[in-house]
Amino acid sequence: MKKMGFKGSIFIIPILILIAIFSLWPVLQSFTYTFFDYQLNDRSKAGLYLNDRFNVDLFNESSTYIDLFLERDMDNITEEEDVAKAEDLMARLDELDQEFEGESGVITIDDSVKEDIQAFHEDASTLVSNFNEKYDMQTGQNLPDIVADVDNSLIESNFVGLANYKKAFKDAFIGTATINTLIFTGVSVFLELILGLGMAMIMDKGMRGQGFIRTASLIPWAIPTAVAALMWSYLYDGTAGVVAEIFANIGLIGAPTDLLQTGAGAMTAAILADVWKTTPYMAILLLAGLQTIPKSLYEAGSIDGASKVQQFINITLPLLKPAVLVALLFRTLDAFRVFDLIYVLTGGGPGGSTETLSIYSYKVMFAQTNFGYGSVIVMIMFVIVAIIATIYVKVLGADVMEKN
Amino acid sequence: MAKQKHPNSSKSNWLFLVVLAFYLVVVVFPFLWIFITSFKSTGEIFGNNPFNIIPENPTLSHYSSVIFDKGIFTAIWNSLVVSGVTTIYIVFVATLAAYAISRFDFFGKNLLLGIVLAVSMFPQMIVIGPIYNLFVDLGWTNSYWITLPYSSITLPMAVWILVTHFNQIPMALEESAKMDGANRFQTLFRIVFPLAAPGVFTTAIIVFITAWNEFVLAITINSDASYHTVPVAISFLRTQFEILWGQVAAATTLVTIPTLLIVLFFQKQIVSGLTSGGVKE
Numbered sequence: 135m136k137k138m139g140f141k142g143s144i145f146i147i148p149i150l151i152l153i154a155i156f157s158l159w160p161v162l163q164s165f166t167y168t169f170f171d172y173q174l175n176d177r178s179k180a181g182l183y184l185n186d187r188f189n190v191d192l193f194n195e196s197s198t199y200i201d202l203f204l205e206r207d208m209d210n211i212t213e214e215e216d217v218a219k220a221e222d223l224m225a226r227l228d229e230l231d232q233e234f235e236g237e238s239g240v241i242t243i244d245d246s247v248k249e250d251i252q253a254f255h256e257d258a259s260t261l262v263s264n265f266n267e268k269y270d271m272q273t274g275q276n277l278p279d280i281v282a283d284v285d286n287s288l289i290e291s292n293f294v295g296l297a298n299y300k301k302a303f304k305d306a307f308i309g310t311a312t313i314n315t316l317i318f319t320g321v322s323v324f325l326e327l328i329l330g331l332g333m334a335m336i337m338d339k340g341m342r343g344q345g346f347i348r349t350a351s352l353i354p355w356a357i358p359t360a361v362a363a364l365m366w367s368y369l370y371d372g373t374a375g376v377v378a379e380i381f382a383n384i385g386l387i388g389a390p391t392d393l394l395q396t397g398a399g400a401m402t403a404a405i406l407a408d409v410w411k412t413t414p415y416m417a418i419l420l421l422a423g424l425q426t427i428p429k430s431l432y433e434a435g436s437i438d439g440a441s442k443v444q445q446f447i448n449i450t451l452p453l454l455k456p457a458v459l460v461a462l463l464f465r466t467l468d469a470f471r472v473f474d475l476i477y478v479l480t481g482g483g484p485g486g487s488t489e490t491l492s493i494y495s496y497k498v499m500f501a502q503t504n505f506g507y508g509s510v511i512v513m514i515m516f517v518i519v520a521i522i523a524t525i526y527v528k529v530l531g532a533d534v535m536e537k538n
Numbered sequence: 539m540a541k542q543k544h545p546n547s548s549k550s551n552w553l554f555l556v557v558l559a560f561y562l563v564v565v566v567f568p569f570l571w572i573f574i575t576s577f578k579s580t581g582e583i584f585g586n587n588p589f590n591i592i593p594e595n596p597t598l599s600h601y602s603s604v605i606f607d608k609g610i611f612t613a614i615w616n617s618l619v620v621s622g623v624t625t626i627y628i629v630f631v632a633t634l635a636a637y638a639i640s641r642f643d644f645f646g647k648n649l650l651l652g653i654v655l656a657v658s659m660f661p662q663m664i665v666i667g668p669i670y671n672l673f674v675d676l677g678w679t680n681s682y683w684i685t686l687p688y689s690s691i692t693l694p695m696a697v698w699i700l701v702t703h704f705n706q707i708p709m710a711l712e713e714s715a716k717m718d719g720a721n722r723f724q725t726l727f728r729i730v731f732p733l734a735a736p737g738v739f740t741t742a743i744i745v746f747i748t749a750w751n752e753f754v755l756a757i758t759i760n761s762d763a764s765y766h767t768v769p770v771a772i773s774f775l776r777t778q779f780e781i782l783w784g785q786v787a788a789a790t791t792l793v794t795i796p797t798l799l800i801v802l803f804f805q806k807q808i809v810s811g812l813t814s815g816g817v818k819e
Contacts, residue, residue: 152686153690155686158657161660161664164664336557347562349805351565360769361794362568363773368786373584418812473754477773492661496754500758505667508667512664513664516664
């Protein structure tokens with residue numbers, strides 16, 4: 135094998151750029167989101183603000199009005215001491231004004247400025263409420279609101295450290311979603327493996343029409359999951375759905391409407407739709423594995439007097455193991471991140487009974503626009519996926535990684 | 539492929555045929571039923587006899603409404619553009635990378651392979667948030683730029699399939715090309731590419747189907763109806779209170795046709811692509 139050298143690096147620069155921008159950077163960015171109270175629908179939280187910030191425009195506006203209102207009411211303030219206090223306050227306001235001269239929009243500020251503004255706000259609001267009690271102020275109704283805007287122009291950092299993770303530990307929805315995801319993944323992958331293996335062995339018998347069977351098998355795999363999900367939601371429909379009708383007639387469910395409108399029914403429906411879509415794919419993968427097993431082994435087996443069952447256990451299973459494990463690994467991860475199927479078929483309902491981690495995180499991110507907390511859920515998925523993958527790779531040993 | 543094995547008894551032969559027939563019925567039935575429904579009137583679908591196999595008054599009204607009112611062809615066009623562009627650039631980038639991985643020794647090669655494998659495993663949901671924000675900042679929402687983030691789902695599998703194929707092409711050919719004075723790119727495109735063409739073609743089909751089926755990115759980033767891809771457009775056929783089953787059926791029938799054609803014509807390549815990752819040859 136050649137050394138690549140400088141010129142050769144042109145071969146891998148495109149893939150490095152694409153993976154860096156569209157796969158690795160988003161992962162790191164999502165991880166960063168988890169440490170912020172990052173909510174798109176709240177202007178003060180719609181970004182990652184490590185520092186406190188200050189809305190200069192809002193401050194200037196309120197400062198102008200405070201000046202204006204206090205001057206207008208100066209005549210109503212009778213006690214000399216209070217006049218001095220009011221003038222002192224206006225002087226402090228002038229100082230702050232000068233500090234932000236030439237600035238506009240939202241700027242970052244440091245702690246001392248922040249403290250000055252907070253102190254000013256506190257003093258101003260006590261003074262204003264004092265005045266309101268003592269005197270009949272012309273602007274008495276509006277002044278407190280204007281003073282409050284001084285505080286509103288301070289936008290605090292939305293860095294929350296591990297608070298989102300703490301919240302996740304107490305969030306019952308995450309527990310439910312995890313259990314739903316694991317049930318969906320476990321049951322559907324198990325059924326797909328058993329049925330897929332059975333189908334693969336039947337197809338391996340080499341009957342006529344194999345091409346036709348293979349073509350038919352590829353169709354469920356090839357059509358978009360969202361399209362398949364909508365198709366099944368029609369077949370499962372309580373009034374117009376033929377599958378719901380058949381299930382009710384043979385006594386699997388009480389009434390046709392039970393399928394999508396009860397929790398257990400909806401989960402079963404989702405699993406069956408997934409089994410329908412993926413078993414043929416599994417069968418094709420396993421068939422390819424079966425066809426690499428030399429037929430002479432079976433002939434030798436039957437000469438030695440091994441029964442079909444013995445042949446299956448002693449020849450087929452051990453030799454098929456790598457193919458089975460690879461298929462299982464990718465199917466498990468696929469099922470674990472299930473989104474399209476459930477989003478279109480049940481939307482996570484009824485009552486959250488089919489809400490998986492993907493669905494929950496998507497709802498938190500894009501329906502509640504809470505990217506910070508949504509990213510925590512995604513990170514939890516990431517960790518579980520890493521655990522599943524590690525277990526499989528350990529079991530597989532060198533088979534996956536050393537292929538190349 | 540079709541090694542004829544002779545079953546011992548005709549009894550087990552019959553059993554196989556029955557199981558096989560049941561399998562085919564289960565696999566094909568949903569399509570068949572959707573196809574039948576697409577010709578039924580709305581009155582019949584929700585009426586007293588919704589389960590007739592032959593429509594009472596066959597109608598093409600659902601087809602005309604998904605074509606003319608819902609603009610299903612816009613969605614098909616969008617899907618063709620997005621999946622086509624994705625296929626072209628992903629296959630190009632993946633071919634270069636897979637060739638380098640298969641032929642050269644370079645620093646961080648195992649790391650690159652590890653990252654490619656990891657990207658193919660992680661939940662797609664993890665990239666959605668940042669990609670959405672990036673696209674909003676760049677003003678790229680509702681555009682064909684969506685093909686770029688499609689790389690995170692298609693690139694790893696493309697590299698994986700191509701590396702397997704390149705590893706099967708003997709090095710000797712390239713060495714003789716080098717002796718004749720060809721540079722690396724000439725070697726790749728004149729010698730290796732023609733030999734790898736079946737593998738590249740297989741990769742292209744799998745990438746195309748994967749991009750065609752993508753849903754989460756498309757519904758999140760291209761939310762405007764004029765940029766809906768097929769899966770998204772179909773999922774929007776449900777209204778708030780009722781789902782227009784006739785239209786769903788007609789639209790599903792229409793959009794399944796391209797997929798059916800691809801599967802019919804390229805089933806050998808698809809199977810070889812699907813299995814090259816998992817089975818040693």
